Amino acid sequence: MIQDFRLPDLGEGLPEAEIVAWLVAEGDTVALNQTIAEVETAKAVVELPSPHAGTITKLHAAAGDVVAVGSVLVSYDLGGDAAPRPAPATAAPAEETAQAEETAQAEETAQAEPNLVGYGAAPRGSARPQRRARAAAGPAAASDTAVLEAAPHDAIQPAEVERPVERPRSTPPVRLFAKQLGVDLTLVEATGANGVITRADVEAYAERVGATPVGTMPAPEPALMPELSATPAERTTRTPIRGVRKHTAEAMVRSAFTAPHVTTFLTVDVTATTELIASLKADRALQEHKIGVMAVAAKAVCLALAHHPGLNSKWDDAAGEIVEHHYVNLGIAAATGRGLVVPNIRDAQELSLVELADAIRTLAETARSGKTPPADMMGGTFSITNVGVFGVDAGTPILNPGEAGILALGAVRRQPWEHRGEIALRDVMTLALSFDHRLVDGEQGSRFLVDVANVLREPGRAMLLR
Incomplete structure (x- = not known):
């Protein structure tokens, strides 16, 4: 058979x-x-x-x-x-x-x-060989067995009572539950399929013998057995790895161990950008558009990518080709309660500064509400993540799979800085660019980062780029 x-x-x-x-x-x-x-x-x-x-x-x-x-x-x-x-x-x-x-x-x-x-x-x-042995041993042995099963788990067991040879079968959660109650599974009668001890079996036995949870048993020597601040169930929280977090983890691991990452940093004086943003916020016609550093950086990235196409490329291993994009689908990393998502703004290179600011705000609000369409999180060509909103100065971001670069924006800090030959308080931030070294070498990555920094240092330079 x-x-x-x-x-x-x-x-x-x-x-x-x-x-x-x-x-x-x-x-x-x-x-x-x-x-x-x-x-x-x-x-x-x-x-x-x-x-x-x-x-x-x-x-x-x-x-x-x-x-x-x-x-x-x-x-x-x-x-x-x-x-x-x-x-x-x-x-x-x-x-x-x-x-x-x-x-x-x-x-x-x-x-x-x-x-x-x-x-x-x-x-x-034989499903339970010990039962047959007890029955064959006669009424006296059966009586001793009944007394043993009704006794607390730590009772001294009569030598004449046969202990089960087979290890009690149960699942890890049931064994943990029995351990918490101080129940010996070898004394519990199994009712589950194929002789498996269930949680209900443990509960029934514990109720019958009056078992006390281990965490609540009186300690003979408090000095030798310190109290737990919480029960075992309260000391840890287990969250299944699924949904957005599982997808993000798989994507990041795939990217980290596929593309050779290189990260380069540049600290830049962005006082002119913060002054520009302040003046735009003061304009009544633009107040509702919420223009910030993120929008200016997004515009700078779009302008710089036109001069550094390697950062806007894809390594197609299956086809054995490098795919250079002539458009920018700009990914914006958004932290949500369900995990990190990176939806992208389609054809971001076609948008003005105001339109980019509106698109970023809409994208972030949609992501936090959990309503981002799956299609909006596919097809990105370059990404930006703003770690500065958390008070972080810099980081080494991991590339989204299929993208050649990602730019991290650090926090804008007011600090002493050399300006026009003197020391002055200036708004300073650190940029961190991670790129795929298969597609971009150190020179290309550095020149791209400098071009982005120049726009943030002097926003008027954007008028010179096309």
């Missing part, structure tokens, strides 16, 4: 695992619970025990493959159903009936999905 083994949930809630190494090969005969492979999740490498005894007919994945939970991993030839064990010659009819029922139940559960990794697989022919 051929039986498939599907990759189970490894107790981490993770959707997939990587095959690190196979410890068996096709044609090998394996025993129940024999380790057949090592698999790696996002958290650890674990051993994978065999849920069946039989012959390996097919390995459905190779070492290094990533396999989704629920996918067929191994196929077995079980060689037919296992024959029931013969009953002892002295067995009573009632015992024979019980043994036959347990054998039939084991054969039915043999077709079920294998148990979670790390908790063993139920031996075929």
